[in-house]
Amino acid sequence: MKIYLFSLxxxxxxxxxxxxxxxxxxxxxxxxxxxxxxxxxxxxxSKNSLDHPVILAYYFTGKLMMLDYSNNPFEKYKIFKTKTKQIDSIINTNKKNIEVRLLRYVLQKNSPYFLKYNSDLRNDINYIKSNLYKENENLQSYIETLLIQFNNERSSNPS
Structure with a gap:
């Protein structure tokens, strides 16, 4: 029994x-x-570790980012709706996961306005800012860097 527990x-x-x-x-x-x-x-x-919610969110984020390179608008819309629902579902089951919220924030900030995928922008950025201090230094630094990088790209690239 001890060997089993040790192995586990x-x-x-x-x-x-x-x-x-x-x-x-x-x-x-x-x-x-x-x-x-x-x-x-x-x-x-990310596709080989889909049982981890954060990695799964990166996978869906990648799939959504690839839509920029697709030509079929109907297929793009269908995939967009499916993957955004999946990311929202991950957040619903992991409400306190700051990294998944960051990914949704970035996606919503980059989504075309007419798709109306922007309802959680304010909630997500407020959650990120008020809870970032709870994370380890590496994750804090990563998130801060991404937010700065993302905001610089947005201000230099008006859409």
Whole structure:
């Protein structure tokens, strides 16, 4: 029995460590996205760990970002509706996850106004700002960097 518990503990520890490393790699990829190749890499990195809510949110975010490179407006709209509902669903089951809220905030901020996917913008940014201090330093730094990077891109690229 002791050996079983010890083995189970090691397995869980290794799994958590691997997922944390995967998340670090995914964050790095997301932060460096400049085009379709980086988005495809994000999707590829995240598709094998879809049982983790944050990684799943990155996967859906990548799928939504790829819509910029699609030509069929009907297919784009269908995928947009499906993936945004899936991200909202992740948030509904993980309301306090600041990173998933950050991803939704970025998506809503970048979504065309006529799609009306912007109802949680204010709530998400307020939640992020008021709860960022609760996160570890690495995640705080990552989120702050993304928000600065994102706001600089938005101000230099009027849509």
């Amino acid at each position: 503990t090691i397995f869980i520890s290794v799994t958590c460590f691997c997922q944390e490393n995967k998340l670090i790699e995914i964050r790095s990829c997301f932060k460096s996205i400049e085009g379709a190749n980086e988005i495809k890499e994000l999707i590829s990195l």
